[in-house]
Amino acid sequence: MNPPNQFRNNRILVIDDKPSVHPDRQEVTGRLNDLDQLVTRRTLELQSANEQLKKEMADRLQAQEWLRRSEDRFSKVFRASPVPLAIQSLLDEVFLDANEGFLGLTGYNREELIGRTARRLQIWDDPEGERTMMQNLRQEMALRNRPCRFRAKSGRTLEVLLSVEIIELDGKPFLLVSAQNITGQIKLDNQLRQPQKMGGAGRLAAGAAHDFNNIVAAVGARPPRQTPAPSNPSVPGKPGETILVVDDEPDLRELVVQVLESAGYRVLSAGSGAQALELWAHRSGDIDLLLTDIAMPDGLTGHKLAERLRSEDPRLRVIYTSGYTAGLPGTELANVEAENFLPKPYRPAALLRIVRECFDHLASSTHTAEHAA
Numbered sequence: 001m002n003p004p005n006q007f008r009n010n011r012i013l014v015i016d017d018k019p020s021v022h023p024d025r026q027e028v029t030g031r032l033n034d035l036d037q038l039v040t041r042r043t044l045e046l047q048s049a050n051e052q053l054k055k056e057m058a059d060r061l062q063a064q065e066w067l068r069r070s071e072d073r074f075s076k077v078f079r080a081s082p083v084p085l086a087i088q089s090l091l092d093e094v095f096l097d098a099n100e101g102f103l104g105l106t107g108y109n110r111e112e113l114i115g116r117t118a119r120r121l122q123i124w125d126d127p128e129g130e131r132t133m134m135q136n137l138r139q140e141m142a143l144r145n146r147p148c149r150f151r152a153k154s155g156r157t158l159e160v161l162l163s164v165e166i167i168e169l170d171g172k173p174f175l176l177v178s179a180q181n182i183t184g185q186i187k188l189d190n191q192l193r194q195p196q197k198m199g200g201a202g203r204l205a206a207g208a209a210h211d212f213n214n215i216v217a218a219v220g221a222r223p224p225r226q227t228p229a230p231s232n233p234s235v236p237g238k239p240g241e242t243i244l245v246v247d248d249e250p251d252l253r254e255l256v257v258q259v260l261e262s263a264g265y266r267v268l269s270a271g272s273g274a275q276a277l278e279l280w281a282h283r284s285g286d287i288d289l290l291l292t293d294i295a296m297p298d299g300l301t302g303h304k305l306a307e308r309l310r311s312e313d314p315r316l317r318v319i320y321t322s323g324y325t326a327g328l329p330g331t332e333l334a335n336v337e338a339e340n341f342l343p344k345p346y347r348p349a350a351l352l353r354i355v356r357e358c359f360d361h362l363a364s365s366t367h368t369a370e371h372a373a
Contacts, residue, residue, distance in 0.1 A: 073251040074169070086113075088175040090166065093117050093134070096174070105160075105181055107153030125149035125157055137164055137175075150179060159183045241359055242266040242283075246276045246292040246302065247321070256291070259348040260355070273300025280309055287316065289358060291342075294322040317358045321346070 078085055084101035088094060095113050103110060106123060113121070124130040126149060137143050143164040150158040163178040243265050247253040253269055260267045268283060270276040273296045280287065290309060292302035300308075306318045323344045342354050 073255075074167075077251060084179045084181070086177045086179075087169075088117075088177060090173045090175055093119075093175070102177075102179065105152070105158070105179055106150065112153075121153075123150055125151045133162070137166075142166065147182075159186045238264070238359070240266070241288055242268065242286045243289045243291055243355065244276060244279060244287045245269045246271075246273065246290070246296075246305065248272060248293065248295075248297050256351065259351055263352050265355070272296055272298045273302070273305040274298050276305055277308065280312075284309075284313060287313075289317045289319065289355065291319045291321065291355070294320055317361075319354055319358055 078087075078097075079099055081099060082101055084099070084105040086098040086102045087096045089096055094115060094117055098110065098113055103113065106113065106121075108121065118124055118130065119127060129148060133143065133146060133148070143162065146162045148160060148162050150160050152158060159182050161180040161182055163180075165176045166173055167176045168174070241264075243260055245253060245256050245260070245267060246269070247256065248271050250271060253271065257267045257269050266286075268279055268287065270279055276290075276292070277300075290306055292305055294302040296302060296305070302320055302322075306316075306320075310316050310318070319340055319342055321342045321344055340358070342351065
């Protein structure tokens with residue numbers, strides 16, 4: 001049946017009274033805000049991780065550069081040193097390198113020595129004593145001034161003072177060996193047969209230790225580890241604290257300056273007592289502490305230098321360093337107090353600790369004097 005004509009072209013409007021299923025505008029805005037916050041948080045986390053990665057890469061490159069420079073310094077000192085020195089592998093004790101002093105002492109040329117052990121070359125006059133000594137080395141990690149006998153290539157027996165230190169080169173452990181020939185001194189002592197001979201032998205041993213300690217110090221200082229700051233707040237330098245470093249070993253002096261500057265101290269340096277006096281003449285008002293080696297090449301020892309400077313400024317603090325032992329009779333260290341003495345070789349942590357203690361003691365003494373006044 002067809003609808004009437006009057007309804008045929010009309011449209012029918014149907015009204016649905018059911019509620020709308022579209023989300024509320026406020027709800028949509030809230031979801032977008034949550035998503036935006038999530039994206040922002042993740043972006044910040046990624047940026048933080050990226051910055052941390054960049055810092056770790058920079059720290060690693062810096063550590064590698066420190067290591068390279070340290071090993072370069074060691075190589076120069078090793079070659080140029082008059083002390084007979086050799087490097088052996090830690091595991092099998094094979095000779096890997098030797099300077100001219102060691103080659104001259106043993107009588108072997110480089111080709112005959114390198115790649116062989118002392119046992120194979122029969123350098124030790126007492127093989128059993130050598131085994132015992134190496135066992136002690138592995139327990140104590142170092143040997144200093146052990147009297148022993150070497151047999152040179154010619155068959156001649158030599159009295160030596162042996163020092164051995166475990167060092168690290170290119171991330172691997174090696175043995176640094178020093179053999180100081182004291183054959184002539186022993187013969188002289190036996191001829192003299194005087195009570196003073198022990199003092200002379202002691203000074204000779206101390207001299208050998210002084211030279212060897214300077215060698216170890218050149219390679220012993222390592223780049224600072226990238227670890228959290230120490231819990232002791234007194235280690236870092238405070239603003240305005242200035243140190244004058246005096247040492248005639250340029251490589252060691254450079255290391256000391258780098259360590260102190262990295263801790264926040266202002267540092268001046270000199271290679272001799274005369275250079276130190278020249279710096280003092282222009283900067284005396286700025287210098288708070290003198291860090292000086294005892295032995296100096298120009299006749300002005302570290303002890304005499306300190307006396308000169310303290311006569312002008314009694315408040316100047318002084319720290320002495322040396323390969324000798326504090327209080328050693330007959331030397332400049334006879335009157336050096338142990339608390340103001342840093343024996344070589346030393347680690348950066350030991351250097352920073354004694355410097356900080358010296359400054360803190362100075363501040364405490366000044367405060368006490370002002371309070372008393």
